[in-house]
Amino acid sequence: MSHQSVAAALSDTATMIDRSVRLARRNVDTLFAAILLPLLMMALFVYVFGGAISTGTQYVNYVVPGILLLTTGYGAASTAMAVADDMNTGMIDRLRSLPIRSVAVLTGHVAASVARNATATAIVVLAALAMGFRPNAGVGDWLAAIGLLLLYVVALSWLAAGLGVIARSVESASTLSFFMLFLPYLSSAFVPPETMPAWLRPVSTHQPITPVIETVRGFLTGAPVGNNGIRALLWCCGLLLFSVVLATSLYRKRTRR
Amino acid sequence: MIVEATGIRKSYGGTEVLSGIDLGVPEGSVLALLGPNGAGKTTVVRMLSTLIRPDGGRATIAGYDVVRQAAAVRSVISLTGQYAAVDENQTGRENLVMVGRLMHLGRAGAHRRTGELLEQFGLTDAMDRRVKTYSGGMRRRLDLAMSLVGRPRVIFLDEPTTGLDPGSRSTMWEAIGELVRDGTTILLTTQYLEEADRLADRIVLLDHGRIVAAGTADALKARIGGERVELRFATEPELLKATAVLGAVHAGDVLSVPSDGTAKHLHQLLDLLRDNGLQPERVSAHRPTLDDVFLALTA
Numbered sequence: 001m002s003h004q005s006v007a008a009a010l011s012d013t014a015t016m017i018d019r020s021v022r023l024a025r026r027n028v029d030t031l032f033a034a035i036l037l038p039l040l041m042m043a044l045f046v047y048v049f050g051g052a053i054s055t056g057t058q059y060v061n062y063v064v065p066g067i068l069l070l071t072t073g074y075g076a077a078s079t080a081m082a083v084a085d086d087m088n089t090g091m092i093d094r095l096r097s098l099p100i101r102s103v104a105v106l107t108g109h110v111a112a113s114v115a116r117n118a119t120a121t122a123i124v125v126l127a128a129l130a131m132g133f134r135p136n137a138g139v140g141d142w143l144a145a146i147g148l149l150l151l152y153v154v155a156l157s158w159l160a161a162g163l164g165v166i167a168r169s170v171e172s173a174s175t176l177s178f179f180m181l182f183l184p185y186l187s188s189a190f191v192p193p194e195t196m197p198a199w200l201r202p203v204s205t206h207q208p209i210t211p212v213i214e215t216v217r218g219f220l221t222g223a224p225v226g227n228n229g230i231r232a233l234l235w236c237c238g239l240l241l242f243s244v245v246l247a248t249s250l251y252r253k254r255t256r257r
Numbered sequence: 258m259i260v261e262a263t264g265i266r267k268s269y270g271g272t273e274v275l276s277g278i279d280l281g282v283p284e285g286s287v288l289a290l291l292g293p294n295g296a297g298k299t300t301v302v303r304m305l306s307t308l309i310r311p312d313g314g315r316a317t318i319a320g321y322d323v324v325r326q327a328a329a330v331r332s333v334i335s336l337t338g339q340y341a342a343v344d345e346n347q348t349g350r351e352n353l354v355m356v357g358r359l360m361h362l363g364r365a366g367a368h369r370r371t372g373e374l375l376e377q378f379g380l381t382d383a384m385d386r387r388v389k390t391y392s393g394g395m396r397r398r399l400d401l402a403m404s405l406v407g408r409p410r411v412i413f414l415d416e417p418t419t420g421l422d423p424g425s426r427s428t429m430w431e432a433i434g435e436l437v438r439d440g441t442t443i444l445l446t447t448q449y450l451e452e453a454d455r456l457a458d459r460i461v462l463l464d465h466g467r468i469v470a471a472g473t474a475d476a477l478k479a480r481i482g483g484e485r486v487e488l489r490f491a492t493e494p495e496l497l498k499a500t501a502v503l504g505a506v507h508a509g510d511v512l513s514v515p516s517d518g519t520a521k522h523l524h525q526l527l528d529l530l531r532d533n534g535l536q537p538e539r540v541s542a543h544r545p546t547l548d549d550v551f552l553a554l555t556a
Contacts, residue, residue, distance in 0.1 A: 011358070018355075019344065022347060023344060023347065026387070089340060093338050098335075098356070099332040
C-alpha cells in the first residue's frame with residue numbers, strides 16, 4: 001500500500017471508530033445492561049452465594065477477577081449485535097458502494113466495544129471496592145492486570161465481531177454470543193475447579209478463561225501466578241489472532257461479489 | 258452512454274434472475290426500471306453499483322468496468338437502497354459528516370457539504386435531532402442527501418418512494434427533480450408507472466429478469482392506450498345517448514372515453530354532455546396501472 005492509501009485507511013478507521021463509539025454511548029439499554037448486569041451478579045455472588053462457597057480467602061477477593069471477565073462477555077455480546085445490525089440493514093451496502101476500506105466498520109465496532117468494556121470494568125472495580133474488595137497489588141501489578149484484561153477484551157471483541165458477521169439477524173447474533181456469557185461459569189471465576197466433579201474439572205482448568213482469571217487474581221490479590229501468566233498470554237494472543245482472521249475473512253466472504 | 262450494460266445475467270442456485278439485459282443511459286438523463294417485485298430490478302442496480310458480480314455480460318459506468326475497476330466505479334456513483342441506510346442514533350448532521358469524512362472531504366469540507374445538503378433537503382431544522390425521531394419522508398431525504406455528499410455523477414435509487422405517504426412522495430420527487438436539473442444521471446427502480454412517468458426520460462419494463470419493453474413514457478403509454486375517463490349515468494337511455502354523442506363505446510354500464518388527463522379535456526367532455534342535456538352521475542379518471550401495462554405488453 002502507498003502512503004496515501006495507508007493514510008486513507010487510517011482516516012476511514014478513525015471515522016468508523018468515532019461512529020461506533022457515539023452509537024454505543026447513545027444505546028442506553030446496552031450500556032446499562034453492560035454495567036448493571038455484572039454489578040448484580042457481583043452482589044449476588046458476594047452477598048448471597050459467597051457465604052456458602054469456601055475458597056480459603058475472603059470470597060469477595062476471590063470473585064472480583066471472575067466478575068471482571070463476565071463483564072467483558074456482556075459487553076462483547078452487544079458488539080456482535082451491533083455488527084449484525086450493520087450487516088443486515090442497508091448500512092453495509094452504503095459503505096461498500098463508497099470508495100473506502102469497508103472492513104473499517106468492524107474495527108469501529110471493536111474499538112467501541114473496548115471503550116464500553118473499559119468503562120464498565122472501571123465501574124465494576126469501584127463497586128467491588130465498596131463491597132469490601134481489598135486488592136493487594138502495587139502499581140506494576142495493576143498495570144499488568146489491566147494490560148492482560150485489555151488484551152482479552154480486544155480478542156473477545158473481535159470474536160464477537162466475527163459472530164456478528166455470521167449472524168443472519170440481530171437476534172441470532174445475541175444467541176450466538178450466549179456461549180461467551182456462559183464460559184466464565186465453567187471456569188475458576190466463581191468456585192475453585194477442585195470443587196467440581198472429576199469430568200468437569202479438566203474443562204474448567206484447560207479452558208481459556210481460567211488462566212486469565214487466575215493471572216488477574218494473582219496480580220490483584222498477591223496469590224501466586226505461576227505458569228498461568230504465560231498460558232493466559234498465549235490464549236489471549238491466540239484468540240486475538242484467530243478472531244481477527246475469522247472476522248475479516250468472514251466479512252470478505254459475506255461481502256464478496 | 259455513461260451507464261452501459263450488455264447481456265448482463267445472474268443466477269442464484271440454478272434460478273436465473275436476470276437473463277441478458279442490455280441498458281444504456283446517456284449522461285444527464287433519467288432511466289426508470291419499472292417492474293413488479295421479483296422482476297430483477299434490484300439485482301440490476303446492485304450489479305451496476307459493484308455490490309454483486311454479473312455471471313455474464315459486461316457493464317461500464319463512465320467507461321469503468323464494474324467488475325475489474327470497481328474502485329473507480331465507486332468513486333463516480335452512489336447508491337440509495339430500498340431501506341434507508343441511516344444511523345438512527347446519530348443526528349442528521351452527524352450522519353452526513355460521517356459520509357463526508359469517509360469521502361475524504363476533510364473536516365471543514367465535510368461540514369460545509371453537510372450544511373449545503375441539509376439546506377437543499379429541508380432538514381436544517383432537524384439537523385441536530387437523532388434520526389430515530391424523523392418521519393419516514395425525512396429519513397429518505399437524509400438517505401438521499403448522504404448519497405450525494407461526494408457529488409456522484411451517477412445515482413442509483415432503488416425504489417426511492419416505496420412506503421412513503423403521498424406528501425412525502427411528492428417532496429421526494431421534487432428533490433430528485435432538482436438533481437436532474439443539476440445534470441446528474443439517475444437510474445431508478447420503481448413499481449409505480451406514475452413515478453416512472455413523472456421522473457424518467459426513458460422507461461425500461463422488466464419482468465422475470467427480461468426486458469419486456471423500453472421507450473419513453475409517452476411511447477409506452479401510447480402502446481397501452483393511455484388514460485381514460487369513466488362516466489356512469491343514472492339511466493340506460495342516458496348512457497346510450499351519451500355513447501352516441503361522444504362517439505365512444507360502453508362496456509356494461511360504464512362509458513369509457515380516452516383522455517389526456519387534463520382538466521381542460523374533462524371540461525370539454527362535460528360541457529358537450531350538458532349541451533345535449535346529459536349529466537353523468539359519476540365521473541372517474543382511470544390511469545393505466547402497472548398491471549395494465551403488463552397485460553398490454555406481455556399479452
